[in-house]
Amino acid sequence: xxxxxxxxxxxxxxxxxxxxxxxxxxxxxxxxxxxxxxxxxxxxxxxxxxxxxxxxxxxxxxxxxxxxxxxxxxxxxxxxxxxxxxxxxxxxxxxxxxxxxxxxxxxxxxxxxxxxxxxxxxxxxxxxxxxxxxxxxxxxxxxxxxxxxxxxxxxxxxxxxxxxxxxxxxxxxxxxxxxxxxxxxxxxxxxxxxxxxxxxxxxxxxxxxxxxxxxxxxxxxxxxxxxxxxxxxxxxxxxxxxxxxxxxxxxxxxxxxxxxxxxxxxxxxxxxxxxxxxxxxxxxxxxxxxxxxxxxxxxxxxxxxxxxxxxxxxxxxxxxxxxxxxxxxxxxxxxxxxxxxxxxxxxxxxxxxx
Numbered sequence: 001x002x003x004x005x006x007x008x009x010x011x012x013x014x015x016x017x018x019x020x021x022x023x024x025x026x027x028x029x030x031x032x033x034x035x036x037x038x039x040x041x042x043x044x045x046x047x048x049x050x051x052x053x054x055x056x057x058x059x060x061x062x063x064x065x066x067x068x069x070x071x072x073x074x075x076x077x078x079x080x081x082x083x084x085x086x087x088x089x090x091x092x093x094x095x096x097x098x099x100x101x102x103x104x105x106x107x108x109x110x111x112x113x114x115x116x117x118x119x120x121x122x123x124x125x126x127x128x129x130x131x132x133x134x135x136x137x138x139x140x141x142x143x144x145x146x147x148x149x150x151x152x153x154x155x156x157x158x159x160x161x162x163x164x165x166x167x168x169x170x171x172x173x174x175x176x177x178x179x180x181x182x183x184x185x186x187x188x189x190x191x192x193x194x195x196x197x198x199x200x201x202x203x204x205x206x207x208x209x210x211x212x213x214x215x216x217x218x219x220x221x222x223x224x225x226x227x228x229x230x231x232x233x234x235x236x237x238x239x240x241x242x243x244x245x246x247x248x249x250x251x252x253x254x255x256x257x258x259x260x261x262x263x264x265x266x267x268x269x270x271x272x273x274x275x276x277x278x279x280x281x282x283x284x285x286x287x288x289x290x291x292x293x294x295x296x297x298x299x300x301x302x303x304x305x306x307x308x309x310x311x312x313x314x315x316x317x318x319x320x321x322x323x324x325x326x327x328x329x330x331x332x333x334x335x336x337x338x339x340x341x342x343x344x345x346x347x348x349x350x351x352x353x354x
Contacts, residue, residue: 021035021038024063028094028104029094029095029104031056031061031094031104033053033055033061033104034053035053037052037054038051038063040052047071050065051063052107059107061104061106063103063105065102066101066103068101071101073103074098075229077098079229079231080228081093083143086147089139089222089223089224090226091224092106111216111217113211113212113213114213117129117249120132133243135223137259138266139223140207140210140240143239148205151231153234154203154206154238156195156199159198159291162295165301166294166297166298167187169301170298170300173305174304177343183342186339190336193332194291195291197283197284198287202273202274203235203236204233204236204273206235207225208239210243211243214228236272237285238288238292241286241292242292245289247312248318250318287326287330300313301316324337324341
């Protein structure tokens with residue numbers, strides 16, 4: 001029997017769970033639930049936790065626990081209202097207590113796009129996978145038609161702050177590499193080129209995490225949309241590249257290209273501000289993707305080294321592959337591609353300077 005004292009974080013989590021059950025016992029929003037039935041529903045890359053709870057009507061609900069000292073539920077509530085008013089299939093908010101950081105939501109079930117796509121691919125059912133991806137693309141077009149003027153701008157400061165996660169957390173902390181002056185200059189020039197392209201793109205509502213873990217398969221054929229609280233007004237290609245170059249599942253490049261063309265055609269028909277020339281659109285798509293991939297590598301490294309979450313380490317090679325392929329495809333990014341090649345040969349935690 002262990003006599004080790006529980007960690008402070010574990011005690012805090014237990015206290016929050018007790019507070020959550022007490023809140024649910026008050027039938028928030030008129031929803032009568034069984035507080036004793038609270039059980040984990042899913043994790044999150046942030047400090048948010050999600051629980052499922054049995055209820056009288058509907059049969060079950062999802063409860064978000066967002067510690068107020070670490071997460072603010074206000075953006076979630078604002079964006080949820082905006083998206084639902086725009087016709088998107090996001091969970092209905094039954095009740096919320098912003099002061100405590102609790103939100104009671106409709107339950108969209110457990111079937112994520114990731115699970116459904118992996119199952120379809122394992123069964124060799126590309127028709128099923130294609131249907132799911134086309135539905136997600138159509139939903140994305142609808143999302144991008146919603147007025148984003150009330151949302152924060154995806155501005156230069158945010159783009160650069162995201163890119164800095166790569167040298168700070170992936171290169172320095174995960175690889176243990178100290179970049180010399182020349183390498184830092186190469187990285188900075190690459191960042192400058194990416195940001196200039198990203199800022200020049202037409203802007204729409206950007207979900208920021210439009211990928212297989214945040215899209216849900218629904219019985220009525222609609223695409224359930226989750227994790228939208230970080231939505232911004234930004235580059236049109238961002239969400240499409242999040243979906244087609246997903247950190248959690250990959251597709252042959254010719255299939256990515258097919259879906260990208262179909263999206264571009266649908267976006268033009270919907271009067272979205274896509275470039276007239278598909279080649280220009282696809283270049284924007286790739287350069288936006290590279291910005292995102294470098295950011296994601298930094299985030300995954302931070303989740304591991306700072307937060308003790310190792311479940312994302314296995315996805316790093318996929319994200320790295322996307323980034324390396326794009327950088328190598330464009331002459332303006334060739335120095336960055338060479339730097340990535342050099343980093344790829346470094347073992348994690350080996351303290352090299354170059």
